[in-house]
Amino acid sequence: MGKLTIVFFSLIMIFSCKDKVGDSAGSQQEIISNKDYAANLDNGKGILNNTHSPHVKLRSIDMGDCKWTEGFWADKFKITEEKMIPYMRTLLTGETGHALNNFKIAAGLKEGEHKGMHWHDGDFYKFMEAAMYVYAQNGDEKLLKELDEYIDIIGKAQEEDGYLQTQIQLRDNLSRYENRKYHEMYNSGHLMTSACIHYRITGQTNFLDIAVKHADLLYSLFMTDDERYGRFGFNQTQIMGLVEMYRTTKDKRYLELAEQFINNRGKYEVAETPETKGYPIGDMVQERTPLRESDEAVGHAVLALYYYAGAADVYAETGEQALIDALDKLWMNVTLKKMYVTGAVGQTHYGASTNRDKIEEGFIDEYMMPNMTAYNETCANITNSMFSYRLLGVHGESKYADIMEKVLYNSALSGINIEGDRYYYANPLRVIHGSRDYEKMNTEFPTRQAYLDCFCCPPNLVRTIAQASGWAYSLADNGVAVNLYGGNVLETKLLDGSKIKLTQETKYPWDGAVKITIEESKEAPFDMLLRIPDWAEGSTLAINGRDTGVSVVPGEFAKVNRAWKKGDVIQLNMPMDVNFVEGNDRIEEVRNQVAIQRGPIVYCVESADLPKDASILDVYIKGDPTKLKAAYQPNFLGGVTSLTGEVLLRKEDDKKGSMYNKMQKPDWKSYRTTFVPYFAWSNRNGGEEGEMTVFLPVVW
Ligand SMILES: [Zn+2]
Numbered sequence: 027m028g029k030l031t032i033v034f035f036s037l038i039m040i041f042s043c044k045d046k047v048g049d050s051a052g053s054q055q056e057i058i059s060n061k062d063y064a065a066n067l068d069n070g071k072g073i074l075n076n077t078h079s080p081h082v083k084l085r086s087i088d089m090g091d092c093k094w095t096e097g098f099w100a101d102k103f104k105i106t107e108e109k110m111i112p113y114m115r116t117l118l119t120g121e122t123g124h125a126l127n128n129f130k131i132a133a134g135l136k137e138g139e140h141k142g143m144h145w146h147d148g149d150f151y152k153f154m155e156a157a158m159y160v161y162a163q164n165g166d167e168k169l170l171k172e173l174d175e176y177i178d179i180i181g182k183a184q185e186e187d188g189y190l191q192t193q194i195q196l197r198d199n200l201s202r203y204e205n206r207k208y209h210e211m212y213n214s215g216h217l218m219t220s221a222c223i224h225y226r227i228t229g230q231t232n233f234l235d236i237a238v239k240h241a242d243l244l245y246s247l248f249m250t251d252d253e254r255y256g257r258f259g260f261n262q263t264q265i266m267g268l269v270e271m272y273r274t275t276k277d278k279r280y281l282e283l284a285e286q287f288i289n290n291r292g293k294y295e296v297a298e299t300p301e302t303k304g305y306p307i308g309d310m311v312q313e314r315t316p317l318r319e320s321d322e323a324v325g326h327a328v329l330a331l332y333y334y335a336g337a338a339d340v341y342a343e344t345g346e347q348a349l350i351d352a353l354d355k356l357w358m359n360v361t362l363k364k365m366y367v368t369g370a371v372g373q374t375h376y377g378a379s380t381n382r383d384k385i386e387e388g389f390i391d392e393y394m395m396p397n398m399t400a401y402n403e404t405c406a407n408i409t410n411s412m413f414s415y416r417l418l419g420v421h422g423e424s425k426y427a428d429i430m431e432k433v434l435y436n437s438a439l440s441g442i443n444i445e446g447d448r449y450y451y452a453n454p455l456r457v458i459h460g461s462r463d464y465e466k467m468n469t470e471f472p473t474r475q476a477y478l479d480c481f482c483c484p485p486n487l488v489r490t491i492a493q494a495s496g497w498a499y500s501l502a503d504n505g506v507a508v509n510l511y512g513g514n515v516l517e518t519k520l521l522d523g524s525k526i527k528l529t530q531e532t533k534y535p536w537d538g539a540v541k542i543t544i545e546e547s548k549e550a551p552f553d554m555l556l557r558i559p560d561w562a563e564g565s566t567l568a569i570n571g572r573d574t575g576v577s578v579v580p581g582e583f584a585k586v587n588r589a590w591k592k593g594d595v596i597q598l599n600m601p602m603d604v605n606f607v608e609g610n611d612r613i614e615e616v617r618n619q620v621a622i623q624r625g626p627i628v629y630c631v632e633s634a635d636l637p638k639d640a641s642i643l644d645v646y647i648k649g650d651p652t653k654l655k656a657a658y659q660p661n662f663l664g665g666v667t668s669l670t671g672e673v674l675l676r677k678e679d680d681k682k683g684s685m686y687n688k689m690q691k692p693d694w695k696s697y698r699t700t701f702v703p704y705f706a707w708s709n710r711n712g713g714e715e716g717e718m719t720v721f722l723p724v725v726w
Pocket residue numbers: 403404405406481482483484486
């Protein structure tokens with residue numbers, strides 16, 4: 027072979043390996059294996075490796091470049107490190123969770139059978155990802171070693187041609203890709219994402235090797251026109267995973283395949299086939315309308331938002347106008363017409379779409395926002411913030427980070443208790459004794475649970491908390507955007523390669539004062555973009571004690587361009603008034619009710635703060651938010667600012683139990699109560715069911 031030929035081959039680094047796939051499917055596609063991919067890897071280390079993405083305005087910082095130092099997120103990170111990860115490890119690597127066991131059995135290292143949901147492999151990859159983010163912060167070598175052990179087992183479980191799905195491999199009666207309900211795509215997506223993150227954080231390719239082999243198999247099957255595979259894109263984390271695979275390996279086939287999964291939605295007749303049997307079809311899985319023609323978020327909320335988030339990743343690479351136009355419409359539809367005040371999404375457990383398709387755990391009509399029966403799966407809320415994080419990058423507008431923050435502080439954190447070892451799957455805004463028959467429900471519980479058989483939410487939440495420092499800042503063309511506030515140190519490089527170091531000191535979200543000190547930076551001018559949250563009216567911004575003259579507008583980034591020097595101090599002050607928030611007139615469920623918000627935190631009132639005989643439905647609030655007093659309590663619920671104030675309690679005997687009753691003038695009793703952050707509810711009942719409401723009726 028001549029020298030040129032060798033160069034040519036090493037350049038394309040793609041050759042055929044004669045593996046055959048599609049055992050039950052009958053067809054025999056050739057797998058094009060990217061075996062020499064390691065020579066061509068990208069060295070970006072962002073959560074999204076969008077450093078070179080052509081259609082991105084704000085790019086991810088490298089993982090580990092921002093470290094929490096004090097305050098809210100530093101505390102949450104510490105709990106993640108010390109409790110959430112170790113506790114979850116015990117669950118998933120032991121008999122309760124059985125997730126690692128599934129891989130061991132598939133690897134021939136253990137006897138036994140598959141246990142857990144079809145998506146259990148994916149949930150284990152998410153747990154691994156969470157551990158990776160912790161490693162990126164603390165450099166604990168034990169975590170790395172542990173991950174290597176898991177990867178070794180996972181590698182042994184993988185089949186020769188790259189297939190890796192223990193829920194299928196361990197069940198004799200199931201074959202590959204016979205029915206989309208077995209969640210193979212979901213597991214594949216988390217495998218690829220987790221492997222990319224592992225490579226970026228460690229520089230090792232042991233996990234990535236597995237993912238490449240797997241992605242090559244997916245390409246060989248799903249890039250074909252085989253109709254049986256056409257509708258497989260389902261709970262589509264594989265789109266995000268494939269785009270990260272493309273960004274990591276620069277192999278364009280992965281991007282091509284990611285796009286194929288988008289193009290296939292809405293292309294086929296919505297009718298039951300052997301591949302769709304046993305799970306709702308149509309809007310439920312976003313297959314009735316092609317994405318580029320969609321303007322309404324439909325179906326299962328987690329499925330929808332993973333899909334939209336993946337499509338935003340594809341747009342970041344392709345810049346296709348029709349795609350981003352649709353995604354913008356969908357984001358507006360979600361956040362302006364289908365989202366709760368907590369950032370939660372997925373209004374119902376059971377319902378229908380406007381096309382009359384059956385919907386589970388998902389979106390229903392615009393402005394139809396039940397409180398008690400709201401589903402609001404922790405995953406859906408998190409996915410809402412993941413979609414927003416991607417659009418923040420694409421558009422560079424702060425309104426997307428407002429949603430990320432709203433979700434993080436409210437409907438994400440409500441999924442876990444203060445100690446870090448109990449989980450909620452559904453996150454309704456009101457809970458009342460006796461209103462729900464929990465016996466009949468599989469994912470709604472009166473209290474947070476030590477383990478959930480359907481374990482998608484817990485590792486999703488733990489990885490989100492663990493990676494929040496990576497969301498806190500983005501890199502702009504010539505500067506840094508501050509997306510999230512919290513005590514931290516940022517040590518990174520601007521896109522021109524110059525070093526920058528900042529410290530951020532703040533007691534946010536309990537206090538609105540943020541002090542950012544420039545510790546090191548280049549001499550030439552660059553931008554500091556400071557997110558002014560949409561609720562933060564009256565915020566002020568000063569540099570070295572002087573007003574900057576730049577416009578400070580809630581819902582936008584305040585942009586300060588100057589030649590920064592060591593010791594420069596940025597002071598942002600966001601007023602932390604207590605506000606009442608009312609719903610749009612079209613939300614019937616909250617007419618003449620208000621939610622209480624202070625800064626980004628949404629409050630609630632719960633049984634623990636009411637007289638024993640009072641129901642949450644007896645509580646009415648007086649129409650003046652300024653009468654509520656805020657006080658930080660370091661030893662309460664992990665350290666929170668609670669609100670105290672007077673409410674009116676309506677006597678139980680004023681009400682009768684019929685469907686409709688003649689009403690008497692209520693006999694009010696004044697009561698002084700405490701309001702706690704919504705995320706911290708149900709932490710004081712000692713395992714007993716309590717009542718809670720976010721929205722309260724107002725007495726003017
Ligand atoms: Zn979930």
